[in-house]
Amino acid sequence: MKSLKSEDFKVTKTIKLNEIPTILNVETSEKKKEKHLQKIREKLSKVQDKMYAHNTYGVLICLQGMDTAGKDSLIREVFKEFNARGVVVHSFKTPSSNELKHDYLWRHYNALPEKGKFSVFNRTHYENVLITRVHPDYIMSENIPNIEKTVDITEEFWENRFESINAFEKHVASNGVIIMKFFLHLSKEEQRQRLLRRLETEKHNWKFSPGDLEERKLWDKYQECYEDIMNKTSKEHAPWFIVPADNKETARYIVAKTMLDELSKYDFHYPELEDDVKDNIKMYHDQLSSEK
Template sequence: MDYYERFRVTPGSKVDLDKFDPSHKKLHNERQEAEQETIHLRERIRDLQYQMYAERKRSLLVVLQGRDAAGKDGTVRHVFRAMNPQGCRVVSFKVPSKEEAEHDFLWRCHKVTPGLGHITVFNRSHYEDVLVQRVHNIVPKEVWSKRYEQINNFEKMLHENGTHILKFYLHIDQEEQLERFKKRLDKPAKNWKISESDYSERPFWDEYTKAFEEALRRCSTEYAPWFIIPSNRKWFRNLVVARILVAAFESFQMQFPEPTVDLKEIRRLYHDEVKKENDE
């Protein structure tokens, strides 16, 4: 099944999140089977990342967005852990620092985009500036309304300079979010994740829905597509993201670079002589 096209937001299409089932139980009801496939996909991801690192002709930017407790950290832990840290890093975006606030809203993101051969995962991203800042009127509409086009131009520039972009909106419902908050209360190892804002943001659920829908509609492009990932079931979320990631990697048609030395000569000088000596 082509998960890439099934969950991709068609550029310019209307997005109604209420019509997207965050559990998507019609697909992959077998958890064990899905988790086993995810393991195999991670192995494929590991090999493809190695090839990208060796080739050094392109880079990959992955954007993870979603409501609180949607599973951004979990997606990083379960899907991206197969990658070699030498060629992959995760960048998280919190409230802008004083220095960041003194620049344009894209400045702090642009300086941490991946170089050739590398992968960067944004845990939250430049889209916070058309989400939180919109919902809470931190900046006026005349400011944030211009940012969709600015974001598209920014992502197009990255794409034209060799950076592929995949953006995942992790879709959960209100009941699942509250249940995950409760688990944070019940498990001492997760107590540190609890914040007052987790609960104080819940009354703004509908406002955030509208903000996400507009961002998905206006900023899903051919060069930087958005994917709506059903995320109530964590194991299904991991499977979908892993499948889409592998499909994108394979579409790059990467090749290992040609060796920069004469392999036959290297073998003759340093290996054939050793074999000859051992035989004697």
């Protein structure tokens, strides 16, 4: 597999999604892709172990993409070698009645990683400037002051949300959370094929909802919103990475390799033993060895 680097996918300038490919030809077989991914997974698990012991940073992995982009299977495959105690996956769905009693970032703040651990957001706080922007009537359930009908939702409202999200990420990053945000860039034709497979394969029928087809009609609006999101919120402390996602195996490798590249920039290390413990290691060893 040709050498891929995180910088190849990072959003560092204004982007146009329709100019970015949804598939990457890596010129290798699916079997070899899995072997490459396995090697990356093993390296990531070692990084995770050091980071857990270091106990200074947490990692937030954000995954966004259109329906069928492959978020669930990517999580399963990329994090397969992780120690289960060190990673928590949060799948954010429609806010509950309790969550709606708080501001829209509250439930996301509560799901941030502890020091030494990973949190994976399967759909993220960006839904609050994505699905609510495509369906502004959803905002009405938030009971926001001075927003009594959808015509009250102005462009200034959305700009304020972007500012709040940027401030939220800057705050948590400055307190030791390493943020990586991945957009799984899927083509409309590949989504069509995946939806057909859900209908044609009995064991996948349960994944299909007629609502998927209604949302598909809004494809262009979603693409426009995603483009705006990445252009306004990809920062050095919280970058977006656009991952070609028409091939699931390649997408998984890119995400895993990007995580490894980015985490390699940090000096995670195991803590040193206290001097008095270090000086008496032989004594402790002899004491345990002499037990019967």
